[in-house]
Amino acid sequence: MKPLLLAFPPTGFIPDGVLDVSAASAAPLAEPPTAPPVVCLHGTVANGGNWAALAQLLLARGRVAVTPTYGNRGTAPLADNRAEVTRIVRRTLELTGADRVDLVGHSQGGLLAGLVVADVLDDDVVRRVICMSGTHRGVRMPRGVPMSAISATFGPALADQVRLRRQLLAGSGLPEVARAVRDRLNADGAAGGTVGDGARLPRWFDLVSDADHVVPPDCALTPDEYPGATTIRLEDRLGRGVAHHLQPHDRGVAGLVAELLG
Numbered sequence: 466m467k468p469l470l471l472a473f474p475p476t477g478f479i480p481d482g483v484l485d486v487s488a489a490s491a492a493p494l495a496e497p498p499t500a501p502p503v504v505c506l507h508g509t510v511a512n513g514g515n516w517a518a519l520a521q522l523l524l525a526r527g528r529v530a531v532t533p534t535y536g537n538r539g540t541a542p543l544a545d546n547r548a549e550v551t552r553i554v555r556r557t558l559e560l561t562g563a564d565r566v567d568l569v570g571h572s573q574g575g576l577l578a579g580l581v582v583a584d585v586l587d588d589d590v591v592r593r594v595i596c597m598s599g600t601h602r603g604v605r606m607p608r609g610v611p612m613s614a615i616s617a618t619f620g621p622a623l624a625d626q627v628r629l630r631r632q633l634l635a636g637s638g639l640p641e642v643a644r645a646v647r648d649r650l651n652a653d654g655a656a657g658g659t660v661g662d663g664a665r666l667p668r669w670f671d672l673v674s675d676a677d678h679v680v681p682p683d684c685a686l687t688p689d690e691y692p693g694a695t696t697i698r699l700e701d702r703l704g705r706g707v708a709h710h711l712q713p714h715d716r717g718v719a720g721l722v723a724e725l726l727g
Contacts, residue, residue, distance in 0.1 A: 470540075470618060477713075483520050484529055486553055487556075502563050504567070506535070508571045510540060518713075519718075541620065542625060554566055565589070567591070575597060575599015582594060601685065602629070603628070643686060670694075670695050703718070
């Protein structure tokens with residue numbers, strides 16, 4: 466049974482020029498790009514069209530933009546989405562001939578970006594990660610809401626993110642990407658530097674907003690967890706907050722992300 470919110474149509478659009486790595490007819494690029502392709506990961510009950518504003522900016526700057534719709538619009542179980550997004554990253558590398566990618570994720574997409582980094586840390590294929598209100602510590606849900614109701618309305622992915630928060634709170638644990646890096650970090654490691662076996666750590670940015678009441682700033686990674694992690698309040702950079710569901714569509718946020726990608 467489909468989650469109830471999938472009855473609402475997708476929003477946004479995919480600009481011409483975005484690389485569709487899921488297409489069977491997708492052909493390798495004639496030459497590798499000069500900068501890493503940017504893989505943009507949407508949130509729960511969302512789609513690749515949410516990234517239209519950012520994709521247009523990236524394309525205008527000559528970047529390769531990949532904006533897939535994964536996991537039945539991000540509602541499938543988190544483990545399934547993690548596996549699918551990892552395949553998308555590897556397919557992007559295959560089609561473009563690039564050595565590394567940049568990842569941009571919103572909400573669940575930010576969490577998935579971290580999980581992918583944990584999975585591919587050995588391969589050194591992620592250069593930079595930018596998360597908009599990523600659910601690194603899961604999602605808060607009012608007490609008394611049955612998990613079955615969450616899953617039926619939003620899909621298994623959100624239920625998994627609620628469970629993740631409860632597990633982390635109960636065990637005082639670290640987000641998975643922080644654990645993966647901490648396990649392998651040498652004494653001199655730093656984001657953008659190396660872990661003990663020489664692999665480079667992705668440079669990490671978390672964009673947060675006090676106006677986000679769905680995934681508040683306390684879900685961001687900290688430098689204590691992920692060396693060199695940088696948390697940026699949208700209020701400080703844009704002079705205004707941005708609500709959770711508007712962040713991928715906001716042109717000011719898109720401009721900031723494009724700037725951070727370099």
